[in-house]
Amino acid sequence: MSQQSTKLETLSRRSVLRTGTGLAAGLGGLAAAGGTVTLGPRLAHSAAPMADSQVPGLYRTKVGGVVVTAIADGFLNIPLDYFTGTTPEEMGPVLHDRFMPPEGPIPTAINAFLVNTGDRLIAIDSGAADRFGPSAGRYAALLETAGLTPGDVDMVLLTHAHPDHIGGMVAGGAALFPNSEVLIHQAELDFWTSDARRAAAPEGMQPMFDLVVAMRDLYGDRISPFSGNAAVAPGVTAVAAHGHTPGHCGFMVESEGEQLFIWGDLIHSVDTQLQHPDWLLVFDIDQENAEASRRRGLDMAATDRLQVAGAHLPFPSFGHIGREGSGYRFVPSPWEYEL
Numbered sequence: 001m002s003q004q005s006t007k008l009e010t011l012s013r014r015s016v017l018r019t020g021t022g023l024a025a026g027l028g029g030l031a032a033a034g035g036t037v038t039l040g041p042r043l044a045h046s047a048a049p050m051a052d053s054q055v056p057g058l059y060r061t062k063v064g065g066v067v068v069t070a071i072a073d074g075f076l077n078i079p080l081d082y083f084t085g086t087t088p089e090e091m092g093p094v095l096h097d098r099f100m101p102p103e104g105p106i107p108t109a110i111n112a113f114l115v116n117t118g119d120r121l122i123a124i125d126s127g128a129a130d131r132f133g134p135s136a137g138r139y140a141a142l143l144e145t146a147g148l149t150p151g152d153v154d155m156v157l158l159t160h161a162h163p164d165h166i167g168g169m170v171a172g173g174a175a176l177f178p179n180s181e182v183l184i185h186q187a188e189l190d191f192w193t194s195d196a197r198r199a200a201a202p203e204g205m206q207p208m209f210d211l212v213v214a215m216r217d218l219y220g221d222r223i224s225p226f227s228g229n230a231a232v233a234p235g236v237t238a239v240a241a242h243g244h245t246p247g248h249c250g251f252m253v254e255s256e257g258e259q260l261f262i263w264g265d266l267i268h269s270v271d272t273q274l275q276h277p278d279w280l281l282v283f284d285i286d287q288e289n290a291e292a293s294r295r296r297g298l299d300m301a302a303t304d305r306l307q308v309a310g311a312h313l314p315f316p317s318f319g320h321i322g323r324e325g326s327g328y329r330f331v332p333s334p335w336e337y338e339l
Contacts, residue, residue, distance in 0.1 A: 059316035064255025069114040070316040073127030074136030077105035126168030159264030160248040175218040186225035188247025243289030275327035
């Protein structure tokens with residue numbers, strides 16, 4: 001069989017009409033002759049069991065010569081009263097327009113990413129592990145589904161130190177990644193490992209400090225802090241976006257003239273915060289700088305027509321940012337059936 005004969009024929013209007021006309025004529029002839037047209041056997045089936053979960057959440061895209069994998073660690077629900085700069089009553093009509101319950105809560109994805117450069121496997125964030133109950137913590141299992149182990153990861157880049165990003169770093173009191181260098185912004189590490197800041201923090205926040213200290217102690221000298229917009233790996237540059245936390249940042253992945261901006265927590269709710277960049281969350285430690293970083297990042301993404309991805313954009317999260325009125329809109333990237 002020739003190579004050409006193995007290819008699928010591209011459908012044309014003529015071929016569809018030709019096939020359809022022949023089928024219609026044949027069925028019409030049978031009907032005119034008084035025959036019964038039977039298109040297939042009618043079989044009785046027992047009821048299939050009802051599914052209560054989705055298939056594993058892995059999705060890959062290429063950025064030049066680099067393969068980036070999105071991992072769906074799970075989700076969390078954000079109550080409307082967690083937002084600042086607005087009220088639940090103001091948010092209700094916005095959610096209604098987007099076919100969401102106006103009373104909330106707002107479900108938001110928890111995504112992490114792998115960047116395979118061919119020479120190095122880089123993890124960006126690590127999911128929540130058991131920090132948010134059964135709705136999250138699928139990261140380690142999905143690594144296995146992807147045919148990988150934590151030992152295959154050469155480097156971990158952390159956008160910031162909230163539990164839904166570093167929870168997976170600590171598994172059962174041990175370091176999940178046995179061979180990885182861990183990079184985190186110096187301001188982020190300094191803030192969360194400060195005894196004085198922990199003591200001054202609300203009681204509900206203190207476990208966050210404890211988690212970062214546990215991670216620091218487990219990974220030891222494999223932790224490499226960086227500052228500013230540093231080149232953290234070949235083809236990967238940190239992009240400062242402080243405010244959500246003191247050292248919050250995104251990462252720009254570049255290869256063969258293509259770019260992907262993985263922006264961490266620049267947005268938590270695509271349904272509200274793109275149109276209203278001033279609607280913040282109680283988790284934004286420095287609210288003024290968080291809003292400024294968001295506006296700066298959205299403007300850069302829209303102006304430069306960057307492909308973006310985020311921890312809390314709808315899985316698989318890859319898309320573009322367009323301007324819409326005084327705000328922005330998210331345009332998901334087309335699904336890639338082949339890389």
